[in-house]
Every structure is written in C-alpha cells, then in structure tokens.
Amino acid sequence: MARIVFIEANGTSWSVEAAEGLSLMQLAVNAGIDAIAAECGGACACGTCHCYIDSGWTDRLPQPDEQEAAMLECVINQTPESRLSCQIELSKTMDGLVVRLPGAQR
Amino acid sequence: MTDDTDFNPRAPDFAADPYAVYARLRQKPGLHYFADLDMWLASRHADVLSIVTNPKMPRMPGGILPSDELDRRQRQDNFHDMPNHQRFVQFSMLNSDGDVHDRLRRQVFRLFTPLYITSHRAVIQALVDRILDRFADGAEIDFVEDLAAEVPGHVIGHLLGVPEADCPMLRGWSENIVQYFDIDRSAERKALAEATSAQFADYLRGLKRQRRESPGDDLTSKLIAAQDAGDMSEDEFLSTAMLILMAGHGSTIDVLGSGMHALLSFPEQMQRLREDQGLIQTAVQEMFRFECPLPFFDRYASDEVTVGDRRFPKGTRFGLLYGAANRDLAQFDLADHFDIGRKPNRHLAFGGGAHFCLGNHLARLDMEIIFTTLLARFNRIELVEPPTYKPGLSVRGPKALRLKLSRG
Numbered sequence: 123m124a125r126i127v128f129i130e131a132n133g134t135s136w137s138v139e140a141a142e143g144l145s146l147m148q149l150a151v152n153a154g155i156d157a158i159a160a161e162c163g164g165a166c167a168c169g170t171c172h173c174y175i176d177s178g179w180t181d182r183l184p185q186p187d188e189q190e191a192a193m194l195e196c197v198i199n200q201t202p203e204s205r206l207s208c209q210i211e212l213s214k215t216m217d218g219l220v221v222r223l224p225g226a227q228r
Numbered sequence: 229m230t231d232d233t234d235f236n237p238r239a240p241d242f243a244a245d246p247y248a249v250y251a252r253l254r255q256k257p258g259l260h261y262f263a264d265l266d267m268w269l270a271s272r273h274a275d276v277l278s279i280v281t282n283p284k285m286p287r288m289p290g291g292i293l294p295s296d297e298l299d300r301r302q303r304q305d306n307f308h309d310m311p312n313h314q315r316f317v318q319f320s321m322l323n324s325d326g327d328v329h330d331r332l333r334r335q336v337f338r339l340f341t342p343l344y345i346t347s348h349r350a351v352i353q354a355l356v357d358r359i360l361d362r363f364a365d366g367a368e369i370d371f372v373e374d375l376a377a378e379v380p381g382h383v384i385g386h387l388l389g390v391p392e393a394d395c396p397m398l399r400g401w402s403e404n405i406v407q408y409f410d411i412d413r414s415a416e417r418k419a420l421a422e423a424t425s426a427q428f429a430d431y432l433r434g435l436k437r438q439r440r441e442s443p444g445d446d447l448t449s450k451l452i453a454a455q456d457a458g459d460m461s462e463d464e465f466l467s468t469a470m471l472i473l474m475a476g477h478g479s480t481i482d483v484l485g486s487g488m489h490a491l492l493s494f495p496e497q498m499q500r501l502r503e504d505q506g507l508i509q510t511a512v513q514e515m516f517r518f519e520c521p522l523p524f525f526d527r528y529a530s531d532e533v534t535v536g537d538r539r540f541p542k543g544t545r546f547g548l549l550y551g552a553a554n555r556d557l558a559q560f561d562l563a564d565h566f567d568i569g570r571k572p573n574r575h576l577a578f579g580g581g582a583h584f585c586l587g588n589h590l591a592r593l594d595m596e597i598i599f600t601t602l603l604a605r606f607n608r609i610e611l612v613e614p615p616t617y618k619p620g621l622s623v624r625g626p627k628a629l630r631l632k633l634s635r636g
Contacts, residue, residue, distance in 0.1 A: 156572045162584030163281035167333075169341060192334065196341035228342040228589060 124217035128173075130157050131225035140212040146221065147171040147208035157223040164208040169193045170227040174203040175210075176220035183210060199224055235262055235269070237411060237621035244617065246523070246624070247564065250552030258538055259546070264411070266304075267526060267545040268535075271552035273559035273576065275535055279546050280580040285527040286325035287583060292530050293543050306413035312425035315463055317405055320471045322583060329582060332468055335454040337586060339387065339447050345589040352383055352597050360605055363633050368612055371629040375602075376484035380594050384476025384587075388469065389439060389446030394431075401428050402474040410620040428473075429466050436465070447472065472587070479521040480591045482625025483577075484598060485615070487515030489626055491599075492611045494566040501568055502603050511568035512595045516554075517575035518566050523551030524621045525579060550576045551624060608634040 128136040128150055138153045150158040150171075159170035166189050175183060180203055186194060190209045194200055207221070234252055236242060242249055253260050253271040260269040270276045279285050289298060302308045307318055321332040338344060359378050363369055377399065385395040401424045408421035435448055443449040448469060455465045491498040501511050529544040540546075554575045555563045578585035585591075602609070615626035 159572075161574075161578060161580075161588070162582075163277060163580035165281060165283075165581040165584060167582050167584040168588075189330065189334075192337070196338055196343055198342060 124212065124214055124219065126212070126216065127218070127220045128153075128155055128157075128223060129220065130155070130223045140216060142212060142214070144212050145208050146173070146210040146212060147206075149212060150207060150221075150223075155223070157227075158207060159227045160208060162208075166190055166193055166206060166209055169197050169206065171207040172197040172224055172227060173205055173207045174201060174222040174224070175205050176222065177203055179216075179219055182215075197224075198226060198228065235260060238619070240619070242621075243619040246551060247555055250549060250555060253549070253552060254556060258536055262547060265526075265545070265547065267547045268540065269547040269549055270535065271549045271556075273553040273556040276548050276550065276553040276576055277580060279527055279535060280525075280548060280576065280583075282527075282533065282581075284529065284531050284533055285546065286530055287329075287525075287527060288323055288325055289528040289543070289545070290325075292528050297543075306418060310418060310422040310425070312429060313405070313408070313422045315425075316429050316467045316470050317421070317425050319463070320467045321586075322471055322475075325582070332460065332464060333582075333586065335451065335459055336447065336468065336472065339450065340586045340590060342589045345593055348383070348387070348590075349593065349597070351386060352379070352594060353601070355379060355382055356597050356601050360601060363606075365635040366632065368630065368632050371488050371631050372481065372485045372626060373628065375598065376481045376488075379484075379598060380480035380591065381473075381477045383590065383594055384473060387447050387476075387590075388435075388473060389444050389448045390435065390473070398428075398431075398473055399477050401431075402477040405470075406474055406478050406623070410622045412620065425470075428470055432466050432469050435469075475587055476590070478623065478625075480594055482521040482618075482623060483515055483519060483591070484595060485626040485629050486519030486521070486617075486624065487512070487595065487599070488609075488631070489611075489615055489629055490515060490518050490566045492609065492631075497566055497568045498603070498609070501599070505600055505603075507568050508596045508600050509592070510571055510573065511599070512592050513573045513575065514566060514568050514570050515595065516577035517560070517570070517573055518554070519624055520551040520554050520575070520577040521624055522577070522622065523624050524549060548576075548579075550579070602633075606633040606635060608632075608636070610634075 123142060124140040126138050126140050136153060136155060138149055140149055145164060147158055147160045147164055151160055161170045162168035190206050193206060194204050197204060250271055262269050270279055321329055359375055381399045382395045404420050404424040408417050439448045439452055451465050451469060454460050501507055525548045527546045529540055529542055531542050533540055557563050578588045610632045612630035612632055615629045617626055
C-alpha cells in the first residue's frame with residue numbers, strides 16, 4: 123500500500139503507511155496527528171479536517187463534490203490546494219502523496 | 229435481554245451524579261436495553277462514535293418502519309395531537325435526514341462557520357462587557373441567571389435580527405418547547421409545548437414580515453431569500469428559524485453553568501487558566517467533555533447493523549449517551565479529571581456525522597469571551613452554595629450557581 127507524507131504548519135513531518143478503505147482523515151487521526159481535528163467524524167459537516175494537497179497531486183485525485191466545495195469556501199486560509207481530508211479515500215495509487223496541514227482548523 | 233434495574237434517569241441520585249451510573253453501564257458488555265424507551269443504550273466512546281457516524285443510522289425512523297408502527301411510536305412517545313409542535317418542532321433540520329436535511333443545512337451552514345462567527349467577536353465582547361459592568365466588587369450573583377442566560381440567546385437573536393428586547397421572551401419559549409423532549413411527557417407539559425410552538429411560529433411570521441420590508445445582513449433575511457429561491461417551504465422556514473433560536477439558548481447556558489462549576493471544583497485548573505489565557509480554547513472544549521449539556525440523542529437502524537460484535541435488525545432504536553462516552557477511560561486519560569489543557573479532546577458533546585452541532589463555533593466563542601473576561605475582571609470567584617443540577621436524561625446543567633465575585 124502507499125505511504126502518505128503529512129507536513130504540519132511547524133514543519134513536523136510524518137510518513138504514514140496508508141490502509142485501503144480508510145479516508146485520509148482517518149489515517150491522520152489514527153496516526154495521532156492532532157492538526158486534523160475532524161470533529162464531526164468524517165461526514166463533511168464541520169470543516170475541521172482541512173488540508174492542502176501538494177500542487178502536483180491536486181488533479182490526480184477525484185475532485186471535491188458539491189458539499190465538500192461548499193464547506194471549503196468556509197475554512198480558514200483556503201487555497202486552490204485546499205481539501206477536506208475526510209472526503210479523500212486512500213488508494214494504492216497515492217504512494218508519495220504530500221499533504222500539508224494548516225496551523226489552525228478554527 | 230438485560231434487565232433495567234441499573235438505569236433509572238428519573239431517580240434523584242441520577243441528577244446528582246449521572247457519571248456513577250454511566251460508569252456502571254460502560255462496564256457491562258455490549259449495549260444496555262432500556263425498556264422505557266424501547267432502545268439500546270450505547271455508553272462507550274467507540275460504540276457511540278460508530279453509531280453517530282454510520283450513514284445507515286439516521287436520526288428519524290421515517291422510511292424505515294411501516295406507517296402504522298410510526299404512528300404507534302408517535303403515540304407511545306406522546307408526540308401526537310399537537311399540530312404546531314409536529315409542524316415546526318418535530319419536523320426540523322435536526323429531525324430530518326438525507327436530502328431534506330442536507331438541503332436545509334446548506335441554506336444556513338455558511339453563517340455558522342468559524343470565519344463568519346469570528347466576525348461577531350466584537351459584538352459578543354461588548355455584550356459581555358455590558359453585563360459584567362453590572363457586577364460590583366463583592367457582588368453575589370446567580371451565574372446562570374445573571375450572566376450565562378443573558379449571552380447566548382442575545383447573540384443568536386442578533387444573528388437572526390431579533391430585537392434585543394424580545395430575547396428573554398424567546399428564551400422562555402425555547403425552554404417550554406425543549407422541556408418536552410425529556411422523558412417526562414405529562415399532559416401539562418405537552419399543552420405548554422404545543423401552545424408555545426404556535427406562539428413562536430406567529431412571532432416568526434411577524435419577524436419575517438418586518439425583514440421583508442427592510443432586509444438586512446441577518447440570518448432571517450437569508451432564510452427569506454432561500455425560500456424565495458424555492459430552496460425551502462414556509463413551514464421549513466419557520467421550523468429552521470425556530471430550531472436555530474432554540475438551539476442557541478439552553479445548551480450553551482447549561483454548559484456555561486457546569487463549566488463555571490467545574491472551574492470552582494478544580495481550583496488549580498482555574499488558576500492555570502488565569503495564568504495562561506492561551507488555554508481558553510482547550511478549556512472550553514474540556515467543559516463540553518466534562519459536563520455534556522445535551523447528553524442523550526437517538527438513532528434508528530435503517531438496515532441490519534453491527535455495533536460492537538452484535539447484530540441488530542432494521543428498525544432498532546439506539547440511545548447515544550454522550551455524557552457517558554465523554555468519561556470513557558478507553559478514550560480519555562483520567563476521564564473524571566477536569567483538565568483545561570486536554571489535547572487531543574475528541575469528545576462527543578457536539579454529536580457527530582451529518583448532524584454535527586451547527587452552532588458549535590458560536591457556543592465556543594460565547595464561552596471563550598465570557599470566561600476570559602470574567603477571570604480578567606475578578607481575581608477571586610467563590611461558590612456561595614453548592615448547585616443542584618436539572619433532573620432528567622436529555623439536558624445537563626445547574627439550575628442556579630450562586631457566586632461571590634471579588635476584584636481584590
């Protein structure tokens with residue numbers, strides 16, 4: 123399976139072995155990465171699992187649906203690379219994916 | 229089937245200390261069958277989280293149970309023969325699922341995001357300053373009535389464009405309606421909930437007429453625009469405005485009271501917060517975990533589901549004991565200790581899944597401003613008498629909290 127690299131706002135870097143069937147959010151939470159709050163537990167209802175997908179990867183992932191796009195308008199420091207990590211399902215093709223995490227979720 | 233002797237939320241000792249009862253429930257294997265409400269109670273964090281985030285476990289049984297069974301349950305719950313309550317309270321964004329819920333939530337969620345809520349910080353700070361100006365050095369106050377009850381309702385009223393003078397009345401109405409969701413469904417409480425629902429709907433029709441004449445930047449004006457665009461019906465407009473007003477009152481008042489009580493019960497934590505105000509965000513989250521203000525919700529299985537290692541048939545009703553899950557040692561170290569720096573703090577006081585508390589950022593900002601300002605103004609806060617907590621299963625908070633405030 124793939125390895126995913128999470129980089130926190132303070133530069134701390136985590137390399138985590140992905141598990142198929144999990145979301146990017148669940149992987150981060152299971153790895154103990156507190157920068158992903160994910161307060162609603164993965165229902166695209168809170169906007170606190172915001173992350174930035176490295177620009178080389180943004181077009182290679184399935185694009186946000188309407189609900190995720192609406193939530194993304196409301197996160198702090200939104201950029202074109204912003205995604206909600208609960209909406210990204212992990213797959214083997216994501217080996218080497220780099221995910222940057224915001225300094226605050228609220 | 230397990231017996232029911234261990235769980236009696238009507239007993240006086242439950243209100244005094246529900247956590248001892250919750251601890252016993254958590255130790256039992258599996259879920260606990262609660263015959264009073266014909267439901268299975270989940271008390272462990274992992275079980276509650278698995279139910280609340282499972283898309284096969286909606287809030288409402290519509291579409292799951294046959295209509296005669298739905299009627300029977302509505303009568304069993306004593307929710308029948310109350311037309312206004314059924315139209316505007318029993319139906320709501322909170323009590324709907326799937327496409328209807330998502331459509332209603334889409335109309336309002338932008339006004340409850342951190343970015344938008346934070347833009348109201350100055351308004352909330354000015355309100356809190358104005359209230360605290362009333363308290364002289366050495367004053368004895370009821371923290372619940374004189375401070376907590378004055379803030380959240382006024383702030384949500386401001387967001388909806390309600391005149392400030394009407395806010396105390398709306399708080400009373402909210403309490404009349406919300407009390408009926410607890411387990412005591414007497415005829416007297418039923419009549420009060422129904423009459424108040426009718427009154428509240430009339431008030432909102434009037435507010436709507438006013439806003440139509442002079443639209444503003446408020447939530448009511450935005451809901452009118454949504455209705456005009458065909459995104460919600462008249463009943464949905466009334467129900468959504470009522471829900472937001474009701475949700476903005478009681479639970480934040482309750483957790484403000486219990487949070488203040490926790491700071492007084494753990495004086496070293498209050499001192500820690502005085503010395504480092506940067507802890508206010510984690511402190512408020514810990515208040516929600518420690519004394520969850522809405523400790524009980526339910527869900528229905530829309531299909532056969534598994535919880536823990538047991539399968540439950542379609543139609544099973546589950547009770548979610550958030551207050552019990554938030555004290556689960558399997559999730560929280562020293563779960564019965566109040567730790568204002570606790571991090572991570574994956575408590576379930578805001579629920580989870582699609583119904584995750586819409587107003588959580590607003591409640592947290594209200595509380596952050598109140599506690600930061602109160603501690604900055606008064607160097608000594610003392611409990612005058614131990615509080616009594618409200619009885620029941622659905623709400624948790626002190627009825628009153630008498631304090632003495634001193635500057636010196």
